[in-house]
Amino acid sequence: MVITAGIDVGSTATKAVIFDGTIRSMAMIPTGWNPKEAGRNVFREALNNAGLQERDVDNVVGTGYGRISLSFIDKKVTEITCHAKGAKFLFPQTRTVIDIGGQDSKVIAVADDGSVADFIMNDKCAAGTGRFLQVMTGILDITLDELGQMASGNEPVSLNSMCTVFAESEIIGFLAQGVTKASIASGIVQTIAKKLISLTSRVPCLDEITFSGGVANNPEICTILSSTLGFKFNIPKNPQIVGALGAAVMGFIQS
Amino acid sequence: MKTNLLDEFEDLRTNSVTSLSKAKENGKKVAGMYCLYSPSEIILAAGAIPIPLCGTRQDPIAVAEKVLPRNLCPLIKSSYGFAASGTCPYFNFSDILIAETTCDGKKKMYELLSQYKPLHLLQLPQKQDGEEALRYWLGEVNQMKERLEREFAVTITDQDLRNAIRLVNEERRSLKDLLDVGKLKPSPLSGMDLLMVIYNRGFCTDKKEVVQIVDRLTSELHELYKRGVTPFNIKTPRILLTGVPVGIGSHKVVQIIEECGGNVVCFESCGAYKAVYEHVNEDQEPLLAIAEKYLRTPCSCMSPNASRFELIEKLADEFNVDGIMDLTWQGCHTYNIESYSLKNYLQEKKRRPFLQIETDYSESDIEQLKVRIEAFLEMIS
Numbered sequence: 001m002v003i004t005a006g007i008d009v010g011s012t013a014t015k016a017v018i019f020d021g022t023i024r025s026m027a028m029i030p031t032g033w034n035p036k037e038a039g040r041n042v043f044r045e046a047l048n049n050a051g052l053q054e055r056d057v058d059n060v061v062g063t064g065y066g067r068i069s070l071s072f073i074d075k076k077v078t079e080i081t082c083h084a085k086g087a088k089f090l091f092p093q094t095r096t097v098i099d100i101g102g103q104d105s106k107v108i109a110v111a112d113d114g115s116v117a118d119f120i121m122n123d124k125c126a127a128g129t130g131r132f133l134q135v136m137t138g139i140l141d142i143t144l145d146e147l148g149q150m151a152s153g154n155e156p157v158s159l160n161s162m163c164t165v166f167a168e169s170e171i172i173g174f175l176a177q178g179v180t181k182a183s184i185a186s187g188i189v190q191t192i193a194k195k196l197i198s199l200t201s202r203v204p205c206l207d208e209i210t211f212s213g214g215v216a217n218n219p220e221i222c223t224i225l226s227s228t229l230g231f232k233f234n235i236p237k238n239p240q241i242v243g244a245l246g247a248a249v250m251g252f253i254q255s
Numbered sequence: 256m257k258t259n260l261l262d263e264f265e266d267l268r269t270n271s272v273t274s275l276s277k278a279k280e281n282g283k284k285v286a287g288m289y290c291l292y293s294p295s296e297i298i299l300a301a302g303a304i305p306i307p308l309c310g311t312r313q314d315p316i317a318v319a320e321k322v323l324p325r326n327l328c329p330l331i332k333s334s335y336g337f338a339a340s341g342t343c344p345y346f347n348f349s350d351i352l353i354a355e356t357t358c359d360g361k362k363k364m365y366e367l368l369s370q371y372k373p374l375h376l377l378q379l380p381q382k383q384d385g386e387e388a389l390r391y392w393l394g395e396v397n398q399m400k401e402r403l404e405r406e407f408a409v410t411i412t413d414q415d416l417r418n419a420i421r422l423v424n425e426e427r428r429s430l431k432d433l434l435d436v437g438k439l440k441p442s443p444l445s446g447m448d449l450l451m452v453i454y455n456r457g458f459c460t461d462k463k464e465v466v467q468i469v470d471r472l473t474s475e476l477h478e479l480y481k482r483g484v485t486p487f488n489i490k491t492p493r494i495l496l497t498g499v500p501v502g503i504g505s506h507k508v509v510q511i512i513e514e515c516g517g518n519v520v521c522f523e524s525c526g527a528y529k530a531v532y533e534h535v536n537e538d539q540e541p542l543l544a545i546a547e548k549y550l551r552t553p554c555s556c557m558s559p560n561a562s563r564f565e566l567i568e569k570l571a572d573e574f575n576v577d578g579i580m581d582l583t584w585q586g587c588h589t590y591n592i593e594s595y596s597l598k599n600y601l602q603e604k605k606r607r608p609f610l611q612i613e614t615d616y617s618e619s620d621i622e623q624l625k626v627r628i629e630a631f632l633e634m635i636s
Binding site: 065078 | 613627629630
């Protein structure tokens with residue numbers, strides 16, 4: 001039996017999936033300052049979870065921004081290709097992947113065979129990414145879960161800045177004016193939606209859409225984004241492992 | 256692949272500083288140019304040396320930002336910074352600068368630049384079609400001729416212009432032959448080497464000499480192809496690069512494409528195909544022929560700019576490319592906006608894979624660019 005591993009070293013979290021045609025095990029740890037170590041550790045953890053040794057694995061594929069720092073992988077593939085493959089594996093009807101990760105947000109058009117037909121990523125700044133939400137929850141002194149809960153059903157304040165640093169100043173201004181936390185929370189989520197709308201004007205959404213990345217863990221935010229965009233989303237049970245899964249699937253196809 | 260000839264091109268830039276210095280001692284005049292819209296024929300006809308000016312490196316941008324806004328395109332900031340810091344030898348040699356109103360940022364920057372050197376500004380029309388646009392532009396080209404006659408105390412005859420036209424057409428012919436080496440599959444030349452050659456050859460002060468050495472390189476490359484010598488293989492993704500001007504110093508996207516396993520086989524940019532795909536008509540009244548050719552330059556400062564789309568489509572076929580990358584400098588509104596229409600045009604017509612890259616001269620986004628470019632190469636492989 002062929003066993004493969006996919007390691008996705010992201011800016012915030014490092015993920016691993018062990019795969020043999022189905023998902024054998026998975027693991028996720030914070031990337032921290034040392035992407036190389038994180039990749040090693042998460043691989044070990046996923047192997048432990050599967051009750052396997054490194055020698056049992058036929059093919060290790062690395063992805064994510066830290067893929068270049070991994071010395072033990074057989075192949076590296078970008079997270080764009082991996083997300084398409086992973087989403088297609090989980091939801092075979094996927095034609096679009098929306099991924100909001102720690103420092104990137106991307107929209108990927110997926111071809112019938114699971115390959116990438118087109119894609120777009122955010123600019124080099126953190127606008128519309130997980131980092132943006134993280135910084136904003138920091139100012140409001142709430143968790144990401146609380147942000148989603150506060151945002152749902154509340155009238156959003158209009159945040160004009162997509163830039164994380166400028167949005168921070170804008171929010172501090174709103175707080176000074178006495179605008180409610182809930183209204184600001186709602187405005188923050190709307191900012192992500194606006195960014196997605198601009199990305200999907202370049203790479204259009206086609207049904208079915210699979211939503212991956214850490215932000216997809218938050219059901220309220222998913223609901224707001226999906227209703228603003230006007231599309232239903234497939235949400236994976238573990239939205240953060242889609243890239244690692246795709247990497248493992250690619251390794252599996254090639255083995 | 257490294258032929259000895261490539262080393263010769265590496266040296267061209269430094270050698271040209273020596274030859275310019277000698278030429279100046281012998282009383283030769285030098286006209287510095289920033290843009291493809293500056294007709295080098297008129298400079299040659301005036302008995303002067305046309306020389307491209309620096310503007311493709313990050314280093315002088317900090318100096319420029321003391322005066323210019325930060326959110327301006329890096330090409331404008333770099334050009335100004337080189338001049339203001341006195342670090343461009345070609346600028347220092349120049350007796351006059353030939354500038355052009357291609358965009359708002361440039362034309363206002365030139366106002367500041369004119370404090371350093373005599374500067375002649377060519378006022379471009381904003382459209383290419385129609386008799387009145389050509390008439391107007393012909394007037395501008397004529398004023399440039401008169402300005403050079405005054406500044407250099409010479410008379411430019413029609414015969415001078417005709418000779419210069421023939422010389423520059425020959426230069427175009429030889430550069431086009433070189434660029435067409437990229438049509439070979441796999442190409443015997445990397446995009447980085449090609450960029451170095453097309454960038455450095457511009458600094459050669461002797462047009463006849465540069466034609467000869469470019470021709471020699473071209474035939475050597477055909478020879479290498481016949482012997483199967485190439486850094487690439489038949490599966491290497493072939494990329495056409497279009498968009499803003501690139502040169503050595505602002506080459507990071509070309510470098511990343513090739514480090515990630517692609518090959519830039521065609522540069523549609525200003526220093527490359529845009530400059531050579533048409534000649535100045537040698538049978539026409541010379542100044543009018545020059546005006547016509549230069550006005551047809553498919554630059555995003557023109558509206559509409561349909562000829563750029565058509566040129567890219569034609570080159571994509573001729574060079575058998577797998578994907579098209581459109582490079583935009585941050586703050587270059589015309590190329591940035593045009594990218595949207597270009598993508599739609601190319602995808603409707605041919606379903607050509609297309610990627611726009613927006614960046615500046617700095618190295619801060621190299622890893623992010625690698626993700627996009629690698630993913631694009633994975634997509635088209």
